[in-house]
Amino acid sequence: MPLVFTNISEVYTPMQRITGAALAVKDSRVAWLGSGPNLPDLYRSWPQQDIGNRAVLPGLVDSHTHLVWAGSRVDEYRRRAKGSSYEEILSSGGGIYNTVTATQKASEDELYELARERAKIFLRGGVTTLELKSGYGLEAEHELKMLKVIRRLKETLPQRFVPTLLAHVIPHNWSRQSYLEMFSTELIPEVKRLGLAEAVDVFCDQGAFSLAETKRIFETALEHGLKIKVHAEQLKHSGASKLVAEMGGLSADHLEQSTLDDWQALAKSGTVGTALPGATVILKKPFPKLRAMWDAGVKVAVATDHNPGSSPLYSMFLAMQLAIALGGLSAEEALIAGSKHSAEALAKSDLGTLKPGAKADFIVIEGTDAMLPLYGWGYQPIHAVYIGGNKISAST
Numbered sequence: 001m002p003l004v005f006t007n008i009s010e011v012y013t014p015m016q017r018i019t020g021a022a023l024a025v026k027d028s029r030v031a032w033l034g035s036g037p038n039l040p041d042l043y044r045s046w047p048q049q050d051i052g053n054r055a056v057l058p059g060l061v062d063s064h065t066h067l068v069w070a071g072s073r074v075d076e077y078r079r080r081a082k083g084s085s086y087e088e089i090l091s092s093g094g095g096i097y098n099t100v101t102a103t104q105k106a107s108e109d110e111l112y113e114l115a116r117e118r119a120k121i122f123l124r125g126g127v128t129t130l131e132l133k134s135g136y137g138l139e140a141e142h143e144l145k146m147l148k149v150i151r152r153l154k155e156t157l158p159q160r161f162v163p164t165l166l167a168h169v170i171p172h173n174w175s176r177q178s179y180l181e182m183f184s185t186e187l188i189p190e191v192k193r194l195g196l197a198e199a200v201d202v203f204c205d206q207g208a209f210s211l212a213e214t215k216r217i218f219e220t221a222l223e224h225g226l227k228i229k230v231h232a233e234q235l236k237h238s239g240a241s242k243l244v245a246e247m248g249g250l251s252a253d254h255l256e257q258s259t260l261d262d263w264q265a266l267a268k269s270g271t272v273g274t275a276l277p278g279a280t281v282i283l284k285k286p287f288p289k290l291r292a293m294w295d296a297g298v299k300v301a302v303a304t305d306h307n308p309g310s311s312p313l314y315s316m317f318l319a320m321q322l323a324i325a326l327g328g329l330s331a332e333e334a335l336i337a338g339s340k341h342s343a344e345a346l347a348k349s350d351l352g353t354l355k356p357g358a359k360a361d362f363i364v365i366e367g368t369d370a371m372l373p374l375y376g377w378g379y380q381p382i383h384a385v386y387i388g389g390n391k392i393s394a395s396t
């Protein structure tokens with residue numbers, strides 16, 4: 001049913017700020033958005049809903065999460081808090097392999113229940129779209145299990161979920177050569193055949209995949225019509241961000257060790273550069289130079305990298321606050337990074353932005369100032385979340 005939301009104190013589209021706004025929605029998309037008094041006659045006869053002089057923001061888009069996982073890494077968190085590094089924990093057989101074992105053991109139903117509860121927390125925090133990766137299954141059957149969990153979340157929850165196949169690490173019981181062979185000749189074609197992922201991501205770093213291995217996986221993904229993205233320049237500089245830019249990829253994520261050369265390649269190709277502030281801060285890495293990246297023409301996005309090890313972060317607003325405080329972005333830029341740019345990192349130009357034709361996904365803020373959730377740390381003044389113009393209850 002068409003509907004006009006009226007009495008909006010202010011809205012960030014996010015490229016533009018409009019005060020005293022009205023928003024017309026039809027067929028789950030934005031029909032019109034502008035200053036209330038300018039509402040065209042056409043829409044004045046539509047049913048109206050008074051927003052109560054509250055502010056509105058676009059629904060947030062978290063373009064990088066590992067939301068499907070089982071087990072607990074609380075003990076590792078304690079060790080890291082005492083000074084152990086991620087690399088030390090990984091090389092002593094801990095870290096990601098703990099999650100792999102627990103995720104392999106868990107059934108599809110168990111993983112679904114765990115991920116569903118996490119997705120609800122994100123919904124309450126204003127996140128209407130999430131990218132979800134596989135990557136803790138490692139073996140083909142468990143990678144497929146994770147992707148089937150994501151498909152089930154997509155079918156049963158109101159949020160929008162975008163699935164990605166992740167080449168995370170080489171399992172201990174495989175040789176590099178044979179795992180790469182299996183991943184490229186069996187797993188990618190099967191995932192494509194079943195329609196279980198839109199993109200393939202590679203963790204290209206120390207302890208994971210090399211640049212040459214990453215390139216090979218990307219070539220296979222592209223041959224199968226899947227998009228590509230990469231975990232790049234996090235622990236060591238690998239050149240993966242330049243590679244993904246040159247191969248027309250969606251995004252290079254992390255970027256703690258990235259350089260001007262990398263930013264210029266990303267800017268030239270339009271590949272999004274995604275900061276993951278949770279992992280940067282928890283692993284005590286240098287914060288990506290977001291101000292310089294933005295000024296070099298990179299489309300900078302911000303995401304949570306939610307995962308049980310290096311970023312148990314459930315809040316996009318906190319990720320954006322860190323990008324402001326430590327990355328030098330303005331509040332307006334951080335908002336763009338967490339909505340429009342992060343949607344572009346998923347090739348979803350009709351999400352993360354409120355403009356005619358875009359999906360009517362938005363957050364109603366409890367207050368007249370749209371920046372309140374970026375101002376208050378650990379405080380989420382969210383009155384309601386709408387997806388496709390429908391009010392969504394986080395308790396469902």
Ligand SMILES: [Zn+2]
Nearest residue numbers: 064066231305
């Ligand atoms: Zn990640």
